[in-house]
C-alpha cells in the first residue's frame with residue numbers, strides 16, 4: 171500500500187468537530203508491579219484468543235495451572251525494575267502522548283477533537299473510555315491502535331474490543347480505525363531522524379544496529395498474518411533513510427513466549443552470536459514499540475546489555491522509542507489528521 175501525503179496543512183484551524191474523539195490505544199500493563207496485579211493482567215492478556223491461538227479447553231488448564239502460578243512473580247520483579255513515579259512506563263507514556271496530541275488537534279471546548287487513551291488489557295479499559303467519550307457527547311471515534319505493524323494479536327484485538335463494547339449499545343458511536351503505518355513516510359521519517367540523532371549523541375560508534383521487533387509465533391506468518399512482512403518493510407525503509415553505509419543493520423525478533431517456534435532471528439540469540447564473533451560496540455533500536463515499556467526497558471536495556479557485556483562486548487546502547495518526544499508527536503499528528511480528514 172502506498173501513502174499519499176494528505177495531511178491538513180500545519181496552519182489548518184482546529185478541526186471543527188465538537189463531537190469527534192481520538193482514542194489512542196496501546197497493549198496494556200498491570201496496575202502495580204506486584205505479583206497479584208501482574209497475575210490479573212496476564213490472566214486477561216493471555217486468555218485473549220487472538221494472542222494465544224490454542225483452543226481454550228487445552229490452553230486454560232496450562233494458563234491457570236502453570237503459567238499464572240509461576241510467571242507473575244518473575245514478571246513483577248521485572249516490572250519493579252522499570253516502574254516510575256508515574257506508574258508503568260507504557261501507561262505513563264501513552265497518557266503523555268494523548269495529553270500532548272490534544273492541543274495539537276485543538277481544544278474540544280472550541281470545536282477541536284477530544285483526545286483520550288486506553289489500554290487493551292488492564293486500565294483504563296477500552297470499554298470505560300468509549301463509554302466516557304460517548305457520555306461526553308462524542309458521536310464519532312477514531313480508534314488508533316498504536317502499533318505501526320499490523321498483527322491479529324495487537325491491532326485486530328483492539329478493534330474486536332471496541333466492537334464488543336459498541337455491540338452492547340442500541341445507539342452506537344461511529345467508528346473509524348487507524349490503519350497500520352509501518353511504511354508511512356511520516357513514521358519512517360520520524361524514526362530515521364530521531365534514531366539518527368540518538369546514534370550521533372552516543373559516546374561510541376556502534377559497529378552494528380539491531381532493529382528489534384516484538385516476536386510472534388512463526389505459525390501466524392504461515393496463517394497469513396502480515397506482521398512479519400510489515401516489520402521487514404519498516405526495517406528496509408528505515409535502513410534506506412538512515413543511509414549509514416558503515417553501520418551494519420540487522421532485523422531481529424524479541425520476547426519469545428512459550429515453547430512454539432517464533433519468528434527468527436531472535437534478538438537474544440543474535441546478541442550472543444555477535445559478541446562471540448567479536449563485535450564490541452552494539453546499539454539496539456525497537457521501532458515497533460510506540461512507547462518504551464517492559465520489553466524495551468528491561469528485556470533490552472537491562473537483560474540485553476548484561477548478556478552482551480558478559481559475552482565480551484564493550485559498549486551497548488538501547489535507543490529510546492519515539493514516545494512523546496517532538497518527532498513522535500508530529501508523526502502521530504500527521505497520521506491521525508489524515509484519518510480525521512475523512513470526517514471534517
Ligand SMILES: C=CC1=C(C)c2cc3[nH]c(cc4nc(cc5[nH]c(cc1n2)c(C)c5CCC(=O)O)C(CCC(=O)O)=C4C)c(C)c3C=C
Nearest residue numbers: 197198199221245260321323324384386427458463464465
Ligand atoms: C509491539 C507489538 C507486540 C506484539 C506483536 C506482541 C505479541 C505477543 N506478546 C505476547 C506475550 C507477552 N507480551 C508481553 C508484554 C508486551 N508485549 C508488547 C507488545 C507486543 N506483543 C508490549 C508493548 C508489552 C509490554 C507491556 C508493558 O506492561 O510494558 C507480556 C507481559 C510481560 C511478561 O510477562 O513477559 C507477555 C506475556 C504474546 C504471546 C504475543 C503474540 C502472540
Ligand SMILES: [Fe+2]
Nearest residue numbers: 197384425465
Ligand atoms: Fe507482547
Ligand SMILES: [Fe+2]
Nearest residue numbers: 425464465469
Ligand atoms: Fe519480555
